[in-house]
Amino acid sequence: MIYHQHEVVIIGAGLAGSRAALEVSKVADCAVISKIFPSRSHSGAAQGGMGASLGNLDDDNWEFHMFDTVKGSDYLGDQDAAEILAKDAPEVIYELEHLGAPFSRTPEGKIAQRKFGGHTLNFGEKPALRACYSADYTGHVLLHTLFEQCIKHSVRFYSEFQMVHLIVKDNVCRGIVAWDICNGGLHVFRAKAVLFATGGYGRAYKITTNAHANTGDGLGMVLNAGLPLEDMEFVQFHPTGIYRNGILMTEGARGEGAYLLNKDGERFMKHYAPTLMELAPRDMVARAIQTEINEGRGCQSPEQKEQGIPGDFVHLDISHLGEAKLREVLPQIFDLARNFAGVDVAKEPTPIQPTAHYSMGGIPCTTDGRVISDHDNTIVRGLYAAGECACISVHGANRLGCNSTLDATLYGRRTGHTIARDVGDMIYEELPADGPDEAQKNLQWFFDADGRENVADIRSELQDTMMINCGIFREEKLLTEQLGIIKNLQDRFGKIGVKDKNQQFNTEVMEAMELGHLLNFSEVIVTGAVARQESRGAHARNDFTDRDDKNWLKHTLAYRENGDIRLDFKPVIITRFEPKERKY
Amino acid sequence: MNTVFKIYRFDPESGRNPRYQYFEIDVTKGQTVLDALIEIKAHKDGSLVFRRSCRSGICGSCAMQINGLNKLACETQVEDLKSKTVTIDPLPGFKPIKDLAVDMEPFYDKLRAVLPYLINPDSPPTDKERIQSPEEFKMIELATSCILCGGCTSSCPSFWADKAYLGPAALVKAYRYVFDTRDRGYSDRSGVVNNKHGLWRCHTIMNCNDACPKHIFPTEGISLLKRKVVEEKY
Numbered sequence: 060m061i062y063h064q065h066e067v068v069i070i071g072a073g074l075a076g077s078r079a080a081l082e083v084s085k086v087a088d089c090a091v092i093s094k095i096f097p098s099r100s101h102s103g104a105a106q107g108g109m110g111a112s113l114g115n116l117d118d119d120n121w122e123f124h125m126f127d128t129v130k131g132s133d134y135l136g137d138q139d140a141a142e143i144l145a146k147d148a149p150e151v152i153y154e155l156e157h158l159g160a161p162f163s164r165t166p167e168g169k170i171a172q173r174k175f176g177g178h179t180l181n182f183g184e185k186p187a188l189r190a191c192y193s194a195d196y197t198g199h200v201l202l203h204t205l206f207e208q209c210i211k212h213s214v215r216f217y218s219e220f221q222m223v224h225l226i227v228k229d230n231v232c233r234g235i236v237a238w239d240i241c242n243g244g245l246h247v248f249r250a251k252a253v254l255f256a257t258g259g260y261g262r263a264y265k266i267t268t269n270a271h272a273n274t275g276d277g278l279g280m281v282l283n284a285g286l287p288l289e290d291m292e293f294v295q296f297h298p299t300g301i302y303r304n305g306i307l308m309t310e311g312a313r314g315e316g317a318y319l320l321n322k323d324g325e326r327f328m329k330h331y332a333p334t335l336m337e338l339a340p341r342d343m344v345a346r347a348i349q350t351e352i353n354e355g356r357g358c359q360s361p362e363q364k365e366q367g368i369p370g371d372f373v374h375l376d377i378s379h380l381g382e383a384k385l386r387e388v389l390p391q392i393f394d395l396a397r398n399f400a401g402v403d404v405a406k407e408p409t410p411i412q413p414t415a416h417y418s419m420g421g422i423p424c425t426t427d428g429r430v431i432s433d434h435d436n437t438i439v440r441g442l443y444a445a446g447e448c449a450c451i452s453v454h455g456a457n458r459l460g461c462n463s464t465l466d467a468t469l470y471g472r473r474t475g476h477t478i479a480r481d482v483g484d485m486i487y488e489e490l491p492a493d494g495p496d497e498a499q500k501n502l503q504w505f506f507d508a509d510g511r512e513n514v515a516d517i518r519s520e521l522q523d524t525m526m527i528n529c530g531i532f533r534e535e536k537l538l539t540e541q542l543g544i545i546k547n548l549q550d551r552f553g554k555i556g557v558k559d560k561n562q563q564f565n566t567e568v569m570e571a572m573e574l575g576h577l578l579n580f581s582e583v584i585v586t587g588a589v590a591r592q593e594s595r596g597a598h599a600r601n602d603f604t605d606r607d608d609k610n611w612l613k614h615t616l617a618y619r620e621n622g623d624i625r626l627d628f629k630p631v632i633i634t635r636f637e638p639k640e641r642k643y
Numbered sequence: 644m645n646t647v648f649k650i651y652r653f654d655p656e657s658g659r660n661p662r663y664q665y666f667e668i669d670v671t672k673g674q675t676v677l678d679a680l681i682e683i684k685a686h687k688d689g690s691l692v693f694r695r696s697c698r699s700g701i702c703g704s705c706a707m708q709i710n711g712l713n714k715l716a717c718e719t720q721v722e723d724l725k726s727k728t729v730t731i732d733p734l735p736g737f738k739p740i741k742d743l744a745v746d747m748e749p750f751y752d753k754l755r756a757v758l759p760y761l762i763n764p765d766s767p768p769t770d771k772e773r774i775q776s777p778e779e780f781k782m783i784e785l786a787t788s789c790i791l792c793g794g795c796t797s798s799c800p801s802f803w804a805d806k807a808y809l810g811p812a813a814l815v816k817a818y819r820y821v822f823d824t825r826d827r828g829y830s831d832r833s834g835v836v837n838n839k840h841g842l843w844r845c846h847t848i849m850n851c852n853d854a855c856p857k858h859i860f861p862t863e864g865i866s867l868l869k870r871k872v873v874e875e876k877y
Contacts, residue, residue, distance in 0.1 A: 095694075096747070098791050099702040149770070156772040159761025159825065161780060161787045168774035193787070199701055200787050204760075211760040241740065270696040303673065306699045390788075395699060398718040399673075515685030559690035561656050564741040567689040 060495055061246045065090040065215070066482055068235060068250040070222050070277060072097035074198070074464060075446025075471035076256030077205040080214045082475025083254075087482045090215045090248070092237050094272060094569075097206045097216055101258055101270045102446075102467060105198025106391060107311030108173060108190025109155075109468070110461040111148035115169040116188040121145040123180055123187060126636060128462060131177040131340045132419075132455025133596035133606065134638035135290070135614070135631055140426050140451040142634065144462070144469060151469045152191050160204040162193050163388070173388075174314040177340035177459040183643070186338050190461040195309050195391040198464055205468075220246065221569060222276065224498035225253070225442075226490060227284040230432055232441035233488040236498035240569060243562030245502060247495045251485040252441050252478045255281070255422055255430070256471060259447040262573075263581045264415035264530075265522040266305035268297055277448045279576030281422050282583065286432055286439060287616040287627070289450040290420035291580065292587030293597045295458055296531050298344035300414025301400050302372040308392060308411060310460040313337040315388055317377035319348065320408060321356040322370055332643040339643045342457040342597045345413040348373050349531045358410060374408035381405070413531055419458055419597065420587075421450035423616060423629075428474025434616060434629040441485065445474040452614060455631075456596020505568045510554035514571045517548050517555070521577060529585050534601040538589045545582045552578055583617045586624040591615065608638050646670045646721060647728040648679055650691070653739050661739070663730075664688075670721045676729065677705055677716040680743075692742035700856055703790030706797070707743050708732040713794040713854040734797035736806075749806070750793050753813040757835055761820065762828025779824045786819035786864055788857045795851035795861050807840040811851040811861035814842065818864035821871065829875070837872045845869075 067083045069076045072093035077100075083089040093100065112119040125145035129136055156162060156170060163171035175190040193200045209216070217237065223245070224236040234249040257277025261269025278288055298319075299308040313319075319337050321327045331347040332339035339347075351357055357370035377385065377392075382405035386393060389404075396402040402409045422444040424430045428451075430442040446467040453466050521544075528541035552575060559567040593607035594600050616627040645667055653661040666683045677695055684691045694704040698717040705716040710730055721729065737745035767773055789812065796802050796810030809817075817836050820826045836842050842865060851861040 095696055095702070095704065096751075096791075099696050099704050101697060101702070103790075104697050104699060104701050153767075153770065153772055157767035159820075159823065161783055161823070162772070162775075163784075164775055164777045164780050166777065168776045168779075170772050194784065196788050199790070203787070203789075203791075207760040210755050211758075270702060271698060272696045304698075391701075394718075398700065398720070513685070514689075557689065561654065561690070561741075563656055564692050564744055565690075566692055567684075 060499065061244065062249070063246060064249045064487065066250065067252045067254065067478055068092060068248045069254045069256060070235065071100070071256035071258055071446070072206070072216065073100035073102035073256060073258055073446060074202060074205060074467035076254070077209050078468050078471035079254055079256060079445055079475035079478070081205065081208055081212060082472055083478050084212050084214050086479045090217060092217045092220045092222060092248070094219065094221045094240065096218045097209070098203055100202060101273055102464065103199040103202040104268070104270065104307060105464045106195040106307060106309035107314060108175060108192035108197050108461040109152060109201065109464040110175065110178060110189050110459070111152040111191055111465065112145065112189060113149050113152065113170060113172060113191065115165055115172050117180060119180060119187050119189055121148070123182065124148065124178070124189065126182050127178050128453065128459060129636045130641055131457055131459040133457055133641055134612065135452065135455030135595060137452050137632040138634040138636065139632050140453045143426055144453050144466060147469055148465055151465070151472060155201060155204060155468065158204055158208050160193070161200050162191060173311060174338055175460040176310050176313065176338050176344065177335070177643070178461070186335065190311065190314060192311065195311050195389045201464060201468065221572070222280065223502055223572070224494065225280045225284045226494040227286065227439065227442065228491045230437065230439050231488050232439060233490050233494070236495055238502060241564055243565070245495070245499055247490070249487050249490060251487055252443060252482055254443040254445060254474060254478060255448050256446045257448040259418045260577070260580065261415045263521065263525050263577050263584070265526040266300060266412065267415040268300055268305055268307040269415065274573035274577055275580050276573060276576045278421065279579040282579055282619045285618070286430065287423060287618045288420060288580065288583055289423035289616055290452060290587070290614050291583045291617060292591055292615060293419035293456050294415060294584060295341055295417035295419060295597050296345040296413040297416035298341055298348055298413055299375050299411045301395065302410035302412050304399055305414035306395060306399050307414070308375055308395065308409060309389070312375060312377050312389060312392055315377070316380055317375055319344070320374040320376055321351045322358045323356065327351050327356065335643040340457055340459055343643065345531055346599060348413055372410040372412045375411045376408035377404055378406055378408065417458055417463060418447055419450070419452070419454045419456060421448045424449050424451055426451055427477040428470060429477065434627055441488065443474050443478055445471045456598060505557055505571050506560060508555050508557045508571065510556045512551045512555045514555055514574050517551055518574050518577065521545070521548055521581060525581060529588055532599050532601055533588055535589060538585055541585045542582065542589065545578060545585060549578050579619070583624055586626065587615045587617055590626055612638065644670050648683065649728055649730045651732045652742055654741060672722060674721050675717055676709055676719045676721055676731070679721055680716060692744050694744055701790060703792035706734055706792035706794040708735060713798045715792060715856045718856065734793055736797045736803050737793065747793060750796060750812065753809045754791065754816055756809065757813050757817040758828060758832050759816045759820065761823065761826055762831055763825060764827065773825050775824055782822050783819050785859050786815050789815055789859060790857060792856065794854040794856060798850040798854035800848055800850065801844050801846055805840060805844055808844040809836065809841050811865065814845070814865050814868065815859060815861045818868050821868060833872060833875070836868060842869050842872060
């Protein structure tokens with residue numbers, strides 16, 4: 060076991076982690092630990108834009124942005140957090156531009172902005188041009204810009220290190236243990252402050268936009284440390300994933316004017332959101348698509364037609380924009396549709412289906428990024444969270460498009476500020492004697508595992524069943540069934556076999572470890588979904604179709620205790636906008 | 644369709660020489676080379692090592708040599724290869740670590756060498772962006788889509804012969820900043836690129852252009868940089 064000491068350790072090198080690292084490294088010794096090379100982080104897959112009310116092309120202001128974010132959250136978002144998000148967004152965007160981020164430009168040379176779902180002018184009147192973009196490579200160029208700035212400021216990276224253990228004792232974080240994937244061996248990192256920027260968990264679902272790396276490891280480790288997760292039942296399905304593989308087709312396509320069409324060639328969104336149509340928020344569009352499919356208006360593949368099977372996708376049509384325009388504003392979409400759907404978007408529509416995309420829930424924390432351990436907002440000293448793994452909660456029950464790149468960067472920066480302020484007064488807390496040993500024991504378990512169960516098979520079963528039983532539409536019977544399935548898969552996980560016993564680059568052990576996390580927090584998602592007897596944002600119950608503010612305008616906190624999940628609740632912060640019916 | 648995957652295996656802990664191992668799997672329509680590797684790892688040999696993450700051509704993890712050409716495994720349809728046996732090797736020119744994973748550190752070192760960040764001592768305007776015209780953005784747009792997969796540098800015979808050569812990926816990054824109208828770092832960077840292990844090691848063999856999954860055409864950027872260096876000097 061190798062010991063390190065850094066004042067601040069950041070886990071994850073996406074937009075949140077790298078932006079925080081830039082702040083922290085100004086004043087403290089800071090290391091970033093990432094299980095993949097920093098520029099491979101999944102923030103790079105964000106395509107369409109980053110929201111900010113610059114008003115470069117219309118009369119936008121931060122209050123409209125805040126209102127849209129709150130309404131989009133189905134009023135579950137904490138309004139103090141949404142206010143910070145909307146107010147600070149322009150400053151954060153300008154700062155990125157000043158750091159060298161390349162943006163598409165208006166004819167006057169300002170940052171170009173496009174429409175995105177649920178973003179409006181004047182409290183819902185008409186779509187706002189709010190998403191700042193770099194063609195459809197926005198996340199990619201922002202991630203690379205921040206990574207390059209980290210190079211400039213000599214931020215210390217431990218690349219291809221997988222965190223395996225979070226050391227928290229007496230509500231104080233003391234460090235972490237990580238595994239060197241390339242060379243093998245455990246490394247103990249003592250730190251005054253640890254920031255989780257570990258991203259999302261789309262890999263709990265079969266159809267997802269998310270990378271293979273997005274297995275929610277950070278969430279599993281927080282649960283194992285006895286700390287809660289918040290609002291995990293809210294899972295965002297992006298409306299437009301490529302049929303069968305779920306790869307993202309940016310909302311920017313609809314922002315630029317794409318239509319959604321059912322098998323009759325009808326723009327069916329007029330029945331669901333007559334004002335905003337295709338630019339309604341994601342939860343509504345995803346439900347609309349699923350409803351069209353469920354009611355027999357899905358498009359059919361030639362094979363489905365031949366065999367008389369109902370279609371299970373709809374069409375995203377953008378061909379009317381013309382090839383020249385498409386190549387200018389959506390070049391990546393061109394390649395993705397060609398490579399993964401065999402479609403030329405300039406000539407024909409792309410078959411799409413909703414795809415698991417984003418976690419509104421996560422590690423509960425304050426607007427300064429301090430992780431909390433209960434409904435009284437008790438701070439876990441030395442532990443911070445930012446980005447998709449955190450739940451501040453900005454996005455409540457449903458996140459708006461182009462608010463996640465913003466959330467990650469803005470709250471990454473803000474939490475970086477917090478840590479930079481705090482770290483001067485902090486000390487290296489004593490490591491509990493058993494912390495590193497426990498990590499060693501857990502890792503050894505994987506190397507010794509010689510049961511008959513197959514990791515990939517358990518993972519597929521989890522992904523398939525989460526899709527069916529805890530997807531866009533939910534009901535008690537299926538959710539309860541899913542809890543039983545997860546329990547069973549957890550049992551089987553105890554009997555897995557790992558054939559590769561090598562120390563170096565053992566990705567078989569890595570995948571087994573990731574599966575452990577998936578099985579851990581998926582139980583939290585489903586437990587929260589069973590409990591929440593209402594429909595709000597991305598959580599749509601067939602057996603409780605209305606929002607129930609009287610009983611459920613509150614956040615869920617979930618703890619793992621003695622093997623089971625215990626739920627607690629915490630109030631929503633409402634400042635400016637009283638909950639209203641949500642129509643678009 | 645049954646397809647044989649002939650895969651380079653190398654396990655440094657075994658002390659054995661690298662070898663090829665053959666796996667036969669039934670490939671369905673739409674399956675990519677990465678899907679096939681994942682299937683092999685899941686059900687035939689869990690010890691097979693390859694890097695992957697986004698599986699949509701944006702993270703740059705899964706560049707490898709497929710039937711002799713550098714490609715991203717994730718966006719290569721097996722069907723399109725039209726071959727009964729698909730041969731998969733690690734990226735050439737880089738040191739293999741284990742199976743298809745190679746040591747990328749020297750590649751990243753070259754990226755760091757070209758000062759891959761905006762250099763501009765002037766304070767930016769407060770509360771607004773620097774102005775850049777759409778045409779000026781166009782000059783660098785394609786170069787900014789580089790995903791650092793290493794496919795171009797690994798395909799370059801000049802790099803195979805001269806491991807100190809910066810290679811196309813690092814030079815594309817240099818181009819991206821030198822030709823960014825907001826950058827003032829030319830004098831800092833010119834020394835790095837204007838030498839025999841830099842721009843002038845490019846002999847326009849143009850393998851890099853075929854290897855780039857983002858259609859960046861590194862040779863063009865390198866040529867424009869060469870021209871700039873000459874113009875600045877004379």
